Amino acid sequence: MFEPHTIIEPFRVKVVEPLPLPTRADRARALEAARYNLFSVRAEDVTIDLMTDSGTSAMSQEQWSAMMRGDESYAGARSFFRFREAVEELTGMKHIIPVHQGRAAEKILFTVVGGAGKAVPANTHFDTTRANVEHSGAEAVDLVIEEGRRPETEHPFKGNIDTEALDAFLTAHRERVPLVVITVTNNSGGGQPVSIDNLRATRAVCDRHGVPLFLDCARFAENAWFIKMREPGQEGRSAREIAHEMFRLADGCWMSSKKDAFCNIGGFLALNDDSIAAECRNMLILTEGFPTYGGLAGRDLEALAVGLREVLDEHYLEYRIRSTAYVWEHLDALGVPLLRPAGGHAVYLDARAFLPHVPPEELPGQTVSVALYLEGGIRSVEIGTVMFGRTRADGRQEPGVMDLVRLAIPRRVYTQSHMDYVCEAVEYVYQRRQRYHGFRISEEARELRHFTCSFEPLDWDPLAG
Ligand code: F0G
Numbered sequence: 001m002f003e004p005h006t007i008i009e010p011f012r013v014k015v016v017e018p019l020p021l022p023t024r025a026d027r028a029r030a031l032e033a034a035r036y037n038l039f040s041v042r043a044e045d046v047t048i049d050l051m052t053d054s055g056t057s058a059m060s061q062e063q064w065s066a067m068m069r070g071d072e073s074y075a076g077a078r079s080f081f082r083f084r085e086a087v088e089e090l091t092g093m094k095h096i097i098p099v100h101q102g103r104a105a106e107k108i109l110f111t112v113v114g115g116a117g118k119a120v121p122a123n124t125h126f127d128t129t130r131a132n133v134e135h136s137g138a139e140a141v142d143l144v145i146e147e148g149r150r151p152e153t154e155h156p157f158k159g160n161i162d163t164e165a166l167d168a169f170l171t172a173h174r175e176r177v178p179l180v181v182i183t184v185t186n187n188s189g190g191g192q193p194v195s196i197d198n199l200r201a202t203r204a205v206c207d208r209h210g211v212p213l214f215l216d217c218a219r220f221a222e223n224a225w226f227i228k229m230r231e232p233g234q235e236g237r238s239a240r241e242i243a244h245e246m247f248r249l250a251d252g253c254w255m256s257s258k259k260d261a262f263c264n265i266g267g268f269l270a271l272n273d274d275s276i277a278a279e280c281r282n283m284l285i286l287t288e289g290f291p292t293y294g295g296l297a298g299r300d301l302e303a304l305a306v307g308l309r310e311v312l313d314e315h316y317l318e319y320r321i322r323s324t325a326y327v328w329e330h331l332d333a334l335g336v337p338l339l340r341p342a343g344g345h346a347v348y349l350d351a352r353a354f355l356p357h358v359p360p361e362e363l364p365g366q367t368v369s370v371a372l373y374l375e376g377g378i379r380s381v382e383i384g385t386v387m388f389g390r391t392r393a394d395g396r397q398e399p400g401v402m403d404l405v406r407l408a409i410p411r412r413v414y415t416q417s418h419m420d421y422v423c424e425a426v427e428y429v430y431q432r433r434q435r436y437h438g439f440r441i442s443e444e445a446r447e448l449r450h451f452t453c454s455f456e457p458l459d460w461d462p463l464a465g
Contacts, residue, residue, distance in 0.1 A: 007323075020046060028463040032463070036455035038379050052381065052410075053411060059262050075290055092248055098301060102218060116138070141169065151350040158189060197231065336426055346406045352364055357434070368380075376424075378425055437457065442454045
């Protein structure tokens with residue numbers, strides 16, 4: 001019997017979008033105009049856009065068809081009930097609140113449960129989660145396991161929270177903690193999964209202290225697939241069964257459906273507590289919209305409902321996780337320093353090891369991402385000192401835990417030859433790494449500075465050939 005080794009894309013292409021092919025000179029001009037911030041570069045100047053897997057997926061024919069069924073009634077639209085049924089079936093939660101994207105759920109939830117003096121422990125807060133917790137006046141505390149802080153260590157579930165540290169934190173601060181957050185997969189820690197065993201243990205710790213457990217579940221299906229593939233005793237279960245257990249272990253969750261639901265926009269907040277849900281709905285009306293559309297069009301709710309079911313297709317998940325690992329293995333074989341092992345939605349370059357001559361205060365991740373864009377037209381994102389560090393009173397940078405460059409892979413969008421091109425460009429930049437030096441931040445905002453800050457090179461010309 002033919003047993004192929006090649007795991008093929010389980011779809012074929014129906015609509016195509018031309019790829020921009022700017023020259024190196026075009027890219028140099030774009031970088032200067034953007035003051036070296038890749039968020040300010042126009043998409044039409046980017047050849048392969050790996051800045052994010054968020055909102056960048058290709059939707060399926062079923063999703064596009066469902067959008068035609070969108071009911072745009074202000075209140076009680078049919079689309080809302082289809083959306084609610086899909087989220088209910090997946091999460092089992094009692095209250096389901098649509099929002100326009102993940103951070104809207106964070107803003108609403110932490111406005112309700114956060115505030116000065118509060119503390120929110122998590123494996124690792126994503127940047128918008130941390131910002132929303134802190135904006136409310138609360139403290140965001142990351143308690144990921146030790147292996148999750150070290151790019152070079154191998155561990156199958158580097159997204160796990162340190163349950164002993166969580167237990168100790170809750171013993172000391174129980175009255176300050178409104179809820180515990182587990183991010184699946186752990187985006188800021190390298191797209192690394194959380195094991196079902198760790199989720200069960202976290203549930204037990206939360207029960208002992210009487211604290212609710214919430215999932216930030218943007219990539220829940222990728223996490224479920226890793227559990228099936230890597231966790232002893234889980235291989236016989238379906239991704240759907242595992243996902244159901246993940247949600248049943250939690251008291252609430254929020255999702256940016258721009259990731260594992262393949263939507264270009266959308267999200268939800270789902271929870272069991274009646275009084276918190278009532279307060280969240282009031283906030284929703286204030287900031288997003290009426291509770292049966294929450295900042296989304298009826299058609300978006302339809303696409304979300306279809307996407308949530310589609311993502312648990314195991315042929316898709318096998319292809320998805322395999323195609324990320326393909327890029328990772330290719331780069332690893334070239335000796336490029338990577339966060340180990342491959343993440344679900346992205347490959348993370350370890351910029352500190354990539355550019356050992358550029359200290360963290362001089363933003364090595366920024367340098368690597370600028371070089372990848374200049375040489376290959378590839379847009380990545382720095383996840384390191386620019387995103388998570390801060391400028392001290394003396395003007396020096398306080399470094400982030402790691403300096404990573406994320407190559408996030410949009411779902412169902414790029415082919416294997418696009419990825420081969422990416423590997424070639426990374427190899428080219430890696431071979432010339434001695435030529436690249438650091439940057440300084442010349443202007444920054446108080447919160448989420450990475451989106452808008454400006455950079456200046458430190459005594460070198462990044463645009464030289
Ligand atoms: N939580 C996680 C784990 C995320 O990765 C994101 C977004 C959010 C919350 C916020 O959701 O963007 O819909 O408001 N991550 C994107 C990224 C932006 O590029 O990783 P949002």
